[in-house]
């Protein structure tokens with residue numbers, strides 16, 4: 001009887017993890033199934049570009065996993081029954097239930113509405129491809145004339161506002177943020193950011209908390225009404241409610257609490273990686289939901305799965321965060337390094353070079369994710385007859 005590993009999600013964390021597991025584990029002993037809502041690997045880091053009107057390359061998951069023995073199931077996960085080790089999925093054929101022995105949960109995150117009335121009904125977001133495409137259709141409807149209000153002052157809000165303003169110069173783009181725009185950046189980077197907003201004609205409303213979104217406006221806490229033909233909600237990410245509803249221990253934003261091996265603390269047969277995992281980094285702070293965090297959390301989760309199932313030592317993967325790379329349209333960007341306490345350093349790389357570097361990083365990441373087993377050693381480890389859960393990890 002094969003040990004059934006089910007990987008939920010084939011984004012940055014899931015696609016890497018599934019490919020790596022397939023490369024390392026013997027297919028006589030292990031059956032690996034990947035469930036993903038979309039048939040493609042979606043380059044989520046470029047969804048603001050998709051929304052603004054640019055086309056992204058299709059990367060069909062069937063091609064990504066070709067030749068790996070991975071079973072691909074294109075379906076939406078609706079529930080995880082952590083007690084009975086089943087996953088409920090729905091697709092064009094109806095509802096189905098998959099059984100697992102080990103689950104890797106990498107369903108990512110979605111836009112956090114913070115309970116603000118009207119966001120779900122009237123606002124757009126860029127956290128997933130379907131929602132980015134809805135925003136794109138709305139911007140197409142507006143054509144050369146309309147008001148776009150981006151809500152949020154962090155990375156996704158900045159990237160969305162600048163991309164839309166650059167791609168659609170006829171639209172009047174503004175941004176409302178409860179804090180200061182890029183207030184966390186070092187002096188050089190912040191100056192560059194504000195100049196870019198000026199150049200692109202984006203109006204900035206700082207210290208403005210949006211409390212309600214309506215069909216054609218957004219209303220701030222002080223009563224100011226911002227007319228808006230398309231309100232883009234980019235005020236942070238939260239994890240899909242599936243995790244909490246499944247009985248897994250989660251924190252306030254829905255992220256699953258894990259131990260150092262990336263196992264759910266409430267259900268150790270469930271491993272978590274990427275945005276869905278609540279992980280404390282080496283600096284003692286929670287890792288931000290980011291592609292940069294998906295890398296080490298996936299490596300740790302897959303190393304732990306392999307170690308625990310095959311009886312090997314589990315290396316400790318360093319959980320650090322080096323900085324933010326923020327695009328400002330296609331020709332401009334900022335790379336802001338941070339120190340060990342996650343404070344922005346005074347130096348930063350800004351302008352065309354930063355944009356070129358970011359684009360190269362994104363292309364490399366997408367290529368690597370689309371070729372998940374390229375260049376990796378192939379071991380084909382067997383299932384340990386006596387399964388030992390290694391209590392500790394060892395330094396890499």
Ligand SMILES: Cc1cc2nc3c(=O)[nH]c(=O)nc-3n(C[C@H](O)[C@H](O)[C@H](O)COP(=O)(O)OP(=O)(O)OC[C@H]3O[C@@H](n4cnc5c(N)ncnc54)[C@H](O)[C@@H]3O)c2cc1C
Nearest residue numbers: 009011012013037044076077107108274275289290291292
């Ligand atoms: C516009 C934008 C720009 C970003 N820019 C950056 C950046 O510059 N740098 C950076 O580090 N991070 C960036 N991020 C964050 C980054 O995209 C995420 O942190 C990263 O994608 C997390 O990887 P993940 O594998 O956890 O989730 P994802 O990559 O989102 O993968 C989750 C997968 O699960 C699938 N899925 C979700 N729900 C279900 C379901 N119910 N059933 C089946 N499948 C499901 C999805 O289709 C997807 O394939 C950006 C995010 C956005 C939205």
